[in-house]
Amino acid sequence: MKKVTIYALSTCLWCRKTKKFFEDKKVPFETVDYDKQDESRQTEMLAEMKESGYSGAFPFTRIGNACVQGYDPVEFERLLEKR
Amino acid sequence: MDTVLEVADLAALPEGKLRAVYPQGLPVLLVRSGAKVFALENRCSHMGCPLSDGSLDGHVLKCPCHDWRFDVRDGKFLDAPEIRLKTYPAEISNGRVYVRLI
Amino acid sequence: MSFETRKKALRFLFGPTVDKLGYKFTPNEEDADFLLEQEAAIEAETGIPYCPCQARSKDRAANMRMVCPCIPFHRGHYDAMRRCWCGLFVHKDVTDPDGLRQLPEPGWRKLEVGGAGRHPR
Numbered sequence: 001m002k003k004v005t006i007y008a009l010s011t012c013l014w015c016r017k018t019k020k021f022f023e024d025k026k027v028p029f030e031t032v033d034y035d036k037q038d039e040s041r042q043t044e045m046l047a048e049m050k051e052s053g054y055s056g057a058f059p060f061t062r063i064g065n066a067c068v069q070g071y072d073p074v075e076f077e078r079l080l081e082k083r
Numbered sequence: 084m085d086t087v088l089e090v091a092d093l094a095a096l097p098e099g100k101l102r103a104v105y106p107q108g109l110p111v112l113l114v115r116s117g118a119k120v121f122a123l124e125n126r127c128s129h130m131g132c133p134l135s136d137g138s139l140d141g142h143v144l145k146c147p148c149h150d151w152r153f154d155v156r157d158g159k160f161l162d163a164p165e166i167r168l169k170t171y172p173a174e175i176s177n178g179r180v181y182v183r184l185i
Numbered sequence: 186m187s188f189e190t191r192k193k194a195l196r197f198l199f200g201p202t203v204d205k206l207g208y209k210f211t212p213n214e215e216d217a218d219f220l221l222e223q224e225a226a227i228e229a230e231t232g233i234p235y236c237p238c239q240a241r242s243k244d245r246a247a248n249m250r251m252v253c254p255c256i257p258f259h260r261g262h263y264d265a266m267r268r269c270w271c272g273l274f275v276h277k278d279v280t281d282p283d284g285l286r287q288l289p290e291p292g293w294r295k296l297e298v299g300g301a302g303r304h305p306r
Binding site: 014015039043045046049055057058069071 | 240242
């Protein structure tokens with residue numbers, strides 16, 4: 001199974017929906033709340049998002065080697081099924 | 084009905100400085116630019132912050148709270164022309180500044 | 186702590202602004218209430234009602250572009266989605282906000298292999 005990591009904000013509605021999507025699918029995932037991290041970790045996370053071609057908007061989900069910005073169930077499904 | 088009120092001495096309005104006045108209790112911002120004076124509503128369209136506490140760069144007025152930028156000549160918000168500050172006609176006569184409240 | 190009064194104030198402050206921009210509060214009242222609650226909490230903590238779904242950094246100019254309502258600073262992107270990023274505001278003609286998708290900001294390149302490229306701007 002592909003590794004799933006969700007970068008989120010604790011205040012973000014769509015981050016919650018993203019986490020719920022993977023919970024409902026019973027797909028294990030790791031999640032990191034940006035706003036609960038210290039400044040140096042936040043800088044790292046933002047740099048990682050930008051390095052992957054995205055802005056600083058959440059949620060940011062990594063599924064295997066692919067990334068998705070925003071709550072996009074169709075894309076989540078596609079990437080989970082993709083070999 | 085329009086009301087014209089004296090609001091300041093021109094000599095008390097240095098170029099590039101922002102000055103708050105309150106004709107009939109209304110919050111009005113005066114900005115001197117050369118031989119002209121512009122009068123605008125002294126409340127940001129965003130959250131009502133007093134623009135007289137902001138900064139001026141040429142004709143661009145920046146709100147002190149969240150950096151919304153307006154053109155003092157017509158009150159337009161630079162990032163969305165649909166939004167603008169109310170402006171009042173201002174005149175100078177005998178070294179005094181008058182604002183027409185409309 | 187209850188933010189009910191401040192939530193009403195934020196509605197009162199933002200309503201006329203977003204109306205001029207062609208937007209309205211999302212008709213999904215549950216989502217609107219949640220998002221306003223987050224903004225009021227963020228404002229209580231920082232003094233500024235930032236978007237609850239965007240990352241703040243040490244860059245003031247960048248942070249100011251995500252103060253609610255941030256529509257003027259992301260106009261093309263939000264017009265394409267017919268909603269703002271967090272979904273508090275939708276285009277006036279939207280009646281079913283749940284059918285709208287969050288799309289990445291145009292100009293940011295989508296990469297399927299992590300770390301293989303850079304932002305093109």
